Amino acid sequence: EAGVVQSPRYKIIEKKQPVAFWCNPISGHNTLYWYRQNLGQGPELLIRYENEEAVDDSQLPKDRFSAERLKGVDSTLKIQPAELGDSAVYLCASGDGWGTDTQYFGPGTRLTVL
Amino acid sequence: DAKTTQPPSMDCAEGRAANLPCNHSTISGNEYVYWYRQIHSQGPQYIIHGLKNNETNEMASLIITEDRKSSTLILPHATLRDTAVYYCIVRGTYKYIFGTGTRLKVLA
Numbered sequence: 561e562a563g564v565v566q567s568p569r570y571k572i573i574e575k576k577q578p579v580a581f582w583c584n585p586i587s588g589h590n591t592l593y594w595y596r597q598n599l600g601q602g603p604e605l606l607i608r609y610e611n612e613e614a615v616d617d618s619q620l621p622k623d624r625f626s627a628e629r630l631k632g633v634d635s636t637l638k639i640q641p642a643e644l645g646d647s648a649v650y651l652c653a654s655g656d657g658w659g660t661d662t663q664y665f666g667p668g669t670r671l672t673v674l
Numbered sequence: 675d676a677k678t679t680q681p682p683s684m685d686c687a688e689g690r691a692a693n694l695p696c697n698h699s700t701i702s703g704n705e706y707v708y709w710y711r712q713i714h715s716q717g718p719q720y721i722i723h724g725l726k727n728n729e730t731n732e733m734a735s736l737i738i739t740e741d742r743k744s745s746t747l748i749l750p751h752a753t754l755r756d757t758a759v760y761y762c763i764v765r766g767t768y769k770y771i772f773g774t775g776t777r778l779k780v781l782a
Contacts, residue, residue, distance in 0.1 A: 564717070591768070602761055602772025603718065616769075651717050660706055661768055665717030 562586070564666030566652050572672045578640035581669045585633065585654030591661055592629055594620075594637050595651040597668070603651050609635065610657065642673045678762045683777040686756075692749040694776050696762030699743045705766040707738060709747045711758040712775070718761065721747065752780045 565584040573579050585592050590611055595603035606625070608616040611632035620627065624643070629635040639646055649668040655661035679697040686692040698707065706725050710718040722729055722736045724745075729736045735748040749756055761775040 600774070602774055603770075604772070605769060608768060653717075655768075660723065660765075662708075662720055662723065663770065664720060665710075667715075668717050670715075 564652055564654055564664055566650075566666040566669055568669055569667060570670050570672075572674065573642055575644055575673050576641040578638065579642050579671060580636055580638045581650050581652075581671075583635045583637070583652030583654075583666060585635070585652070586656075586664055588656065589654035589664075590632070590657035591655040591663075592635050593653040593655070593663060594627060594635070595653065595665075597649040597651055599648075606637070639671075642671075644673050647671055647673045677771070678764055678773055680760075680762050680773060680776045682774065683779070685779050685781055686749075686752045688754060688780050688782050689751055692752040692756065692778060692780070694747040694749075694760050694762075694778065695744065696746070697744045698762070698764045701742050701764050702766060703742075705764050707736065707742075707745050708763040708765055708770070709734070709736065710761045710763065710772075711756075711778075712761065713755075713758045718772075721760075752778075754780050754782060756780050 592609040594606040597603040607620045609629045627637045649670050651668045653663040653665040655663045708723040709721040712718045724736045738745045757780045759775040759777050763770050
């Protein structure tokens with residue numbers, strides 16, 4: 561079974577530029593999560609989807625971050641404009657939505673903002 | 675969600691059992707204990723989870739104390755590939771709150 565797929569794996573941009581990250585969850589998984597992981601820290605939740613609905617976006621900086629999950633499958637996380645402090649690894653995870661909804665993580669996208 | 679406390683680092687000899695402790699003294703009755711690990715430049719990998727009883731799978735064993743205030747993850751025969759950061763998470767709702775984890779180094 562294929563795991564969570566993310567692209568790109570690495571991205572380097574100048575500050576004030578836009579950037580987008582893509583996630584394809586495990587087939588059949590209803591829930592999808594985006595996390596941000598700063599260097600030396602554990603991941604922090606940005607947004608959670610149940611199917612196509614964002615059910616928790618309380619930690620998403622909405623002035624510059626946006627996310628969508630069209631058709632309840634793939635998801636895109638966007639930053640516009642990027643700031644130096646956005647340099648981090650952005651992780652996507654998916655869960656089957658049943659029982660304890662164990663989350664399975666993708667490899668992440670490492671963003672460097674110059 | 676309850677907070678967890680883990681030692682920042684541990685060493686273990688290759689082939690020996692690695693025992694990683696976690697304190698979660700404020701855990702509630704319906705909160706699960708989850709363990710993940712993160713190898714350098716990869717996403718967190720699910721290891722095991724439990725509520726009250728001890729659990730075992732092909733990767734590890736999870737021992738939860740009777741009062742549920744602490745747990746231990748056991749890797750029975752550590753290999754060099756087990757070198758990683760190990761996160762203990764207490765989860766009630768869907769939200770995972772990661773700490774800084776334990777950096778386990780397996781020594782040859």
